[in-house]
Amino acid sequence: MSIELINISKTYNGSDFILSDISVKIETGEFFAIVGPSGCGKSTLLRMIAGLIPISNGQLKIDDNDVTNLPPQERALTMVFQNYALFPFLNVKDNVAFGLKARKMASSEISTRVDHALELVNLTDFSDRKPGELSGGQRQRVALARAIASDAKICLMDEPLSNLDAQLRNKMRSEIRELQQKLGLTLIYVTHDQIEAMTMADRIMVLNNAKTQQIDSASNIYDTPSNTFVASFFGTPQMNLLALTLKGNNEFSDVEHSLNFSVTNSLKAGNYLVGVRPNSLSIDNNSNKTNAVITNIEYLGTRSIVHAKLDNSMEVRIETSNTETLSVTDRVSVRLTGNHYIFSADGQRLLNTNGGYTDGNSSKKLQLQHSI
Numbered sequence: 626m627s628i629e630l631i632n633i634s635k636t637y638n639g640s641d642f643i644l645s646d647i648s649v650k651i652e653t654g655e656f657f658a659i660v661g662p663s664g665c666g667k668s669t670l671l672r673m674i675a676g677l678i679p680i681s682n683g684q685l686k687i688d689d690n691d692v693t694n695l696p697p698q699e700r701a702l703t704m705v706f707q708n709y710a711l712f713p714f715l716n717v718k719d720n721v722a723f724g725l726k727a728r729k730m731a732s733s734e735i736s737t738r739v740d741h742a743l744e745l746v747n748l749t750d751f752s753d754r755k756p757g758e759l760s761g762g763q764r765q766r767v768a769l770a771r772a773i774a775s776d777a778k779i780c781l782m783d784e785p786l787s788n789l790d791a792q793l794r795n796k797m798r799s800e801i802r803e804l805q806q807k808l809g810l811t812l813i814y815v816t817h818d819q820i821e822a823m824t825m826a827d828r829i830m831v832l833n834n835a836k837t838q839q840i841d842s843a844s845n846i847y848d849t850p851s852n853t854f855v856a857s858f859f860g861t862p863q864m865n866l867l868a869l870t871l872k873g874n875n876e877f878s879d880v881e882h883s884l885n886f887s888v889t890n891s892l893k894a895g896n897y898l899v900g901v902r903p904n905s906l907s908i909d910n911n912s913n914k915t916n917a918v919i920t921n922i923e924y925l926g927t928r929s930i931v932h933a934k935l936d937n938s939m940e941v942r943i944e945t946s947n948t949e950t951l952s953v954t955d956r957v958s959v960r961l962t963g964n965h966y967i968f969s970a971d972g973q974r975l976l977n978t979n980g981g982y983t984d985g986n987s988s989k990k991l992q993l994q995h996s997i
C-alpha cells in the first residue's frame with residue numbers, strides 16, 4: 626500500500642509551524658526513513674500519518690484514498706513505539722494477541738497468526754514469559770510480532786531500537802529489514818541516527834527546521850547533499866566546511882598555505898562554503914611544503930581521524946589509514962585528493978567537483994582567498 630503526503634503542515638497554536646508543507650509519495654513495499662535532529666518533528670509527522678494527532682493543513686492518502694480525517698483503526702496500519710508499549714501483566718503470546726482479540730477475531734485465527742508472528746521473530750520458546758522476564762531485544766521482537774500479527778501492510782516505527790545497546794541494534798537492524806522485505810511491508814521508520822537510516826532505508830527524508838531538506842536514496846544523500854545541513858548530518862566523521870571568499874575574474878589558484886581547490890564551473894566573486902569530506906583529504910608528514918600542524922589524533926584501529934590546523938587558522942579533519950607515523954604537533958602537508966562541494970554562503974549546494982576547472986574556453990584559474 627502506498628502513502629502520499631500532500632502539503633502537510635502541523636501547528637499547535639495556528640502560527641508556529643512544527644512541520645511545514647511536507648510532500649512525498651511512499652511507494653508500496655518501500656522502506657522509508659524519516660531522519661533529523663531531536664525536536665524537528667519526526668514523531669509528529671509519524672503520529673499524523675497514524676491518525677493519533679490531527680493534521681493542521683494538507684492531505685494524507687493511503688492507496689489513493691483520502692484518509693486525512695479517518696481514525697487510526699480505519700487506516701490499515703500498525704505502529705511500533707520506542708518503549709514497545711507492552712502490557713507487563715500479559716505474557717508474550719497474549720501481548721501479541723491483544724489487538725486481534727480487541728478486533729473480535731475468531732480464536733483459531735488469532736492463534737494461527739500469533740504462532741506465525743512469534744516464529745518469524747524467533748520467540749516461540751518465550752511465548753509464556755512476561756515482558757519483565759525478557760531482554761530488551763526480545764521485548765523489541767514482541768512489539769514486532771504484534772505488528773506482524775495484525776497483518777497490516779503499513780507499519781510505522783518510531784525509534785524502535787533506541788533502547789538497545791549498539792551490538793543488538795546492529796542485529797535488529799538487519800532483522801527488521803529482512804522482515805520488511807519478506808512481508809512486503811510499506812515501512813516508515815523514524816530515527817535520529819543517520820547510520821540506521823542509511824543502512825536500512827530505500828529512501829530517506831531529511832527534516833530540519835520544520836521543512837524537508839532532501840528526499841533521496843542513502844547514496845544520493847551522501848554524494849549529492851542538497852545543502853550544508855544534509856552534508857554535515859550524513860557521514861562520519863563530519864564533512865569539513867570551509868568559509869572562503871572567491872575573488873577575481875574566474876581566477877582560481879592556490880592560495881599560499883591553503884588547500885588546492887579547483888572547480889569545473891565558473892562562480893561569481895563572493896563568499897562560499899567549500900565542503901570536503903575527511904576522506905577526500907590526504908596528509909603527509911614527509912613533505913617539505915607543509916601547510917598545517919596536527920592538533921589531535923583519534924585512533925580507530927585501521928584508520929585515524931587527524932585534526933589539523935591549516936596555516937590560515939582553519940581547522941580540518943582528515944581520515945587516513947596512516948595510524949603509526951603521525952604525531953600531535955607534527956608539521957604536515959594537507960592536500961585535497963577527492964571530491965569537494967561548493968555551497969552558497971547560506972548553505973545551498975552549487976557544485977560538486979572532482980577537480981579540473983574549465984570555463985569552457987580555457988583553463989583559467991579562479992582566485993580563492995580565505996575570509997577568516
Ligand SMILES: Nc1ncnc2c1ncn2[C@@H]1O[C@H](COP(=O)(O)OP(=O)(O)OP(=O)(O)O)[C@@H](O)[C@H]1O
Nearest residue numbers: 637643661662663664665666667668669670816817
Ligand atoms: N502537544 C504539543 N504542543 C506543542 N508543541 C508540541 C506538542 N508536541 C510536540 N510539540 C513540539 O513539536 C516539536 C516536534 O516534536 P517531535 O516529538 O515531533 O520531534 P522529534 O523530531 O520526534 O524529536 P525526538 O527525536 O527528540 O523524539 C518539538 O519542538 C515539540 O516541543
